[in-house]
Amino acid sequence: MTDFTAEVQGVTKRYGETEAVRGVDLTLAPGECVAMVGHNGAGKSSLIKLMLGLTTPTEGRIRVLGGDPASAACSHIRRQIGFLPENVAFHPNMTGRETLDFYARLKGAPRRGNDALFEKVGLEPAAIKRRVSTYSKGMRQRLALAQSLLGGPKLLFLDEPTTGLDPALRQSFYAIVAELRDQGTTILLCSHALTELEGQADRVVVMNRGRKVADGSLATLRSLAQLPVRIRLTLPTDDIDALAARVGEGAALTRLAGGVVELACANDDKVGLVRRITCDGPTVADIEIVQPSLDEMYAHFLRREAAE
Amino acid sequence: MNTLLIVAGKELREATRNRWVVATTLLMAALALTLSFLGSIPTGTVGVGPVEVTIVSLSSLTIFLLPLIALLLSFDAVVGEIDRGTMTLLLSYPVARWQLLLGKFLGHAAVIALATVVGYGAAGVALAMGNTAIGPESWRAFASMIGSSVMLGAAFTALGYLASTIVRDRGTAAGIAVAVWLGFVLLYDMALLGILASGSGLGVEALNWLLLANPADAYRLFNLTGFKGVSAFAGTAGLAAHVQLSVPLLLAVMAGWIAAPLALAAALFSRKQI
Numbered sequence: 001m002t003d004f005t006a007e008v009q010g011v012t013k014r015y016g017e018t019e020a021v022r023g024v025d026l027t028l029a030p031g032e033c034v035a036m037v038g039h040n041g042a043g044k045s046s047l048i049k050l051m052l053g054l055t056t057p058t059e060g061r062i063r064v065l066g067g068d069p070a071s072a073a074c075s076h077i078r079r080q081i082g083f084l085p086e087n088v089a090f091h092p093n094m095t096g097r098e099t100l101d102f103y104a105r106l107k108g109a110p111r112r113g114n115d116a117l118f119e120k121v122g123l124e125p126a127a128i129k130r131r132v133s134t135y136s137k138g139m140r141q142r143l144a145l146a147q148s149l150l151g152g153p154k155l156l157f158l159d160e161p162t163t164g165l166d167p168a169l170r171q172s173f174y175a176i177v178a179e180l181r182d183q184g185t186t187i188l189l190c191s192h193a194l195t196e197l198e199g200q201a202d203r204v205v206v207m208n209r210g211r212k213v214a215d216g217s218l219a220t221l222r223s224l225a226q227l228p229v230r231i232r233l234t235l236p237t238d239d240i241d242a243l244a245a246r247v248g249e250g251a252a253l254t255r256l257a258g259g260v261v262e263l264a265c266a267n268d269d270k271v272g273l274v275r276r277i278t279c280d281g282p283t284v285a286d287i288e289i290v291q292p293s294l295d296e297m298y299a300h301f302l303r304r305e306a307a308e
Numbered sequence: 309m310n311t312l313l314i315v316a317g318k319e320l321r322e323a324t325r326n327r328w329v330v331a332t333t334l335l336m337a338a339l340a341l342t343l344s345f346l347g348s349i350p351t352g353t354v355g356v357g358p359v360e361v362t363i364v365s366l367s368s369l370t371i372f373l374l375p376l377i378a379l380l381l382s383f384d385a386v387v388g389e390i391d392r393g394t395m396t397l398l399l400s401y402p403v404a405r406w407q408l409l410l411g412k413f414l415g416h417a418a419v420i421a422l423a424t425v426v427g428y429g430a431a432g433v434a435l436a437m438g439n440t441a442i443g444p445e446s447w448r449a450f451a452s453m454i455g456s457s458v459m460l461g462a463a464f465t466a467l468g469y470l471a472s473t474i475v476r477d478r479g480t481a482a483g484i485a486v487a488v489w490l491g492f493v494l495l496y497d498m499a500l501l502g503i504l505a506s507g508s509g510l511g512v513e514a515l516n517w518l519l520l521a522n523p524a525d526a527y528r529l530f531n532l533t534g535f536k537g538v539s540a541f542a543g544t545a546g547l548a549a550h551v552q553l554s555v556p557l558l559l560a561v562m563a564g565w566i567a568a569p570l571a572l573a574a575a576l577f578s579r580k581q582i
Contacts, residue, residue, distance in 0.1 A: 015581065052400045054582050075402035083400040089393040091318070093325035105314045106401045131325075147397075 004063075005030050005155050005186040006051055011060030013046055013210075020046035022210040023060075028155070033177065033187040035197045037298055038207035044190045045086060047207070048157045051188075052083060065154060079107055082153035086160045086190075088144040092133035096123060096143055099132055100150070109151035117146045122172060137164035145173065149180075156180065156187045162196065174200050194294035204294065206301045214301045218294070225300045227292035228252075228264040231274065234286035235259055246276055311403055312411040319415025323381075329419050332377055336427025339373070340366055344431040358435055359446035360538050363453050366428065367531040370457050371524050374424070375464040375489055382416055382468025383485035386577060387478050396582055406574040413469055413570060420461035428454045449535040456530050456562065463523040463565040464488070470569040473576045496522050516553055523565035530558040 006028040013021040021043045028034055036044050049055050050062055053069030062069060065077045090099050097114070104111045118128055121142040132140065141164055148156060158177075162170050177200065181187055191197055197204070204221055206214040214221055231251075235243065240261060244253055251265035251273055265273050270289070278284060292300075323329050344362040386409070389395040398408060432450055435442065471484035500518060503510055510518075519525040532538060534555050 049396075049582070054396065054399055072404075075404075078400065078402040081400065083397065085393065085396050085400075087393050088397065091322055091394060093322050094318070098321070102314070102318050103401065106311065106398075106403055108402065 003030065004028060005032075005065060006188075007061075007063045008047070008051065009061045011047075011050060011057045011062060013043075013050060013055065014058045019210050021050065021057075024207075024210075024212050026205065026212065026215070028186045028188060030154075030186055031181055031184045032202050033181045033189065033200060034203045034205060035201035036188060036190045036205045036207060037192070037194055037197070037294070038190075039302075041209075042207040043210040044207055045159055046210075048083075048159055048188070048190070052081065052157065053078070079151060080154040082148035082150065082156040084144050084148040084156075084158045084161050086163075088140060090132045090140065090143065093131055095131050096128040096135070096139075099143060100146055103147045104150050107151050113150075114146075117149055120149070120176065121146045122169070138166060138169055141165055142169075145176070149176075154185060156185055158187065158189045160190055160192065162191065162193060170196060194298055198294050206298060208302050208305050211305070213305045221297050221301075222292060223267070225292065225297045226266070227296055227300055229267050229270050229292065230290040231263045231265065231270070231277075232256070232288040232290060233261045233263070233277065233284050235261060236283055236285045243277070247273065248276075311407045312414060315403070315408055315411025316414035316418065319412050320418050323415065323419045328381060329422060332381075332419065332423035333426050335373075335377075336423050337430040338427075339369060340428045340431030341434055343369065344435050357442060357446050358438060358440055359442050359450050362431060362435065363449055363531060363535075363538050366431070367453055367457070367528070370453075370460065371528060372493055374420070374457060374461045375493055375524065377423075378416075378420055378461045378464035379468045379471075379485040379489055381419060382413075382465045383472050383481045384478060385412055385416065385469055386472040386573075387475060387481045388472070390582060391478055399582060405578040409469065409473075409574050409577050410570070413465065416465050417458075417462045420465060421458045424457045424461060425454060428457065445535070449531075449538055452534065453531050456527055456559075459559075459562045459566065460523060460527045463562060463569075464492075466566050466569040466573070467492075470573040470576075473573040473580065492522050492524050497525070520553070520558075520561045523562055526558050526561045526565070529553060530555065530562070534558070 004027045006026075008024055008026040011021055011024050012019065024043070024047060026047070036047070038044050046055070050057055051064055051069060053064075053071075053074055056070045065080055067074060067077050069077055069081075094102065096118070100114050100117065101111055104114060118125075123139065123142050123146065127135070127139060132143065135143065141161070145161065148158070162173055165173060174196070177187055177189070181202075189197070189201065198218065201218070203215065203217055205212060206221075214224065216224065233243070240253075240255070243261065247253060247263060250269050251263040254262045254264075256262050263273065274287070274289075278287070320329075340362075343365045344358065346365070386395075389398070399405065432447075432454075435450075467488050468485055471488065472481050475481050475484065500515075504515070519529060533553075
């Protein structure tokens with residue numbers, strides 16, 4: 001007996017000749033927000049479809065909320081799952097309200113909560129009465145989010161949820177995600193927009209060509225990747241040689257535009273290097289420390305995978 | 309059961325919004341009224357009631373038109389939803405695939421039924437308001453015509469669903485739908501006629517079976533030979549005497565033409581990788 005919301009064990013999925021998912025192990029715990037990143041065709045959507053029971057694995061075993069999601073008796077499992085598909089589409093001739101009513105009835109969720117849901121995702125009462133065909137991409141995405149939250153799911157799959165959303169809406173979107181996670185909902189989030197996942201996800205899973213290449217918290221992945229930290233200095237003078245002498249061998253120095261100099265060094269050397277520069281070196285007008293972003297780590301893991 | 313009704317209700321509502329229901333009903337009513345007015349002109353001394361004339365002309369037209377409408381309405385039902393991406397979301401809900409397919413079918417069949425009953429019913433009302441007295445036997449034949457038309461529509465809707473489930477893109481589904489229509493409605497009878505004319509010695513028994521192998525022919529036989537008054541006028545009285553196909557058998561065959569394609573479509577759909 002496990003406490004995991006979802007468990008994927010050695011799962012492989014083949015579509016004819018192509019292998020969409022190759023030997024993936026993955027566990028999702030309650031109250032956890034996991035980000036899954038990878039290129040198009042890395043197997044993210046295929047993995048979600050497998051966990052939804054839309055397709056069955058060629059090899060391996062999947063258990064979601066204590067049962068097989070593709071079995072005949074999966075209705076009670078699906079009732080507790082929310083799903084926001086990539087490129088969501090609705091029936092264009094129904095209004096927003098009718099659409100949500102329809103999905104609520106299918107899910108057996110009380111329709112009383114629909115107004116609260118509309119408010120939560122920020123769909124105006126005037127918009128709810130209009131047909132979905134008149135909706136903008138952002139409004140459609142809000143409606144999609146609303147349907148995924150129907151019935152208070154225990155497990156939420158969000159496939160590219162923020163494509164087409166403006167920055168303000170992204171903020172409110174992640175606020176909703178954080179609130180759900182605090183209530184104990186397990187969330188699996190797929191995205192290309194890696195930068196916006198920082199600070200949102202408890203764990204990051206990197207997928208490449210159907211394989212899981214990395215899995216861990218952002219800090220764990222950082223130390224695994226051993227990518228250099230970059231220190232950006234704005235110098236009032238052009239005295240780069242003096243700076244270079246002080247920096248020494250430990251860091252690589254490059255000149256950027258606008259009188260900015262960038263030093264790249266290992267994470268462990270960071271503190272010592274800053275001390276050497278600021279205490280008794282040439283005057284520095286500004287200093288900025290840039291941690292390797294999720295994008296860079298992602299690129300790193302893909303390079304490592306390609307090298308193997 | 310509840311899930312079926314939810315899906316069917318949504319499908320019906322969408323069809324109403326699409327103006328499919330309105331357009332189809334108006335088309336049916338316009339044709340039925342035209343034919344019933346035309347039919348009521350030459351009668352009086354011939355001894356054939358206006359209802360019988362209308363049944364013969366209307367059912368002949370229905371054979372061409374209704375399967376076409378049904379196929380147009382249904383070829384997109386499954387493949388279109390997969391294409392647009394609405395199917396993935398629907399299937400992530402607690403709905404069995406057969407429920408989804410059957411629910412959608414019920415919705416589409418309801419559209420056909422509504423259009424046929426209202427459209428042809430309008431012609432019935434027009435006939436009733438005419439001067440000629442119409443006997444109960446004629447009305448029974450007329451009601452049977454409407455009922456069997458609904459069945460014919462449902463049978464071709466089911467065939468459309470089968471086409472929609474088999475293939476992976478909408479264009480192919482549309483092509484199959486057109487081929488089904490051409491095959492069953494036009495070419496089948498020509499081929500049958502050709503075989504008979506070539507004097508290949510096709511027995512009555514074999515002819516009976518061949519007629520049953522086509523829902524459109526079953527419909528034609530049901531309407532043109534099922535009622536005496538009609539068959540006398542349709543010039544099929546001779547045929548009716550020879551064809552040993554009873555009314556219940558014809559109805560059962562048409563019901564089979566609804567159930568079989570639908571069951572096959574449901575079986576294929578539940579194995580389909582979305």
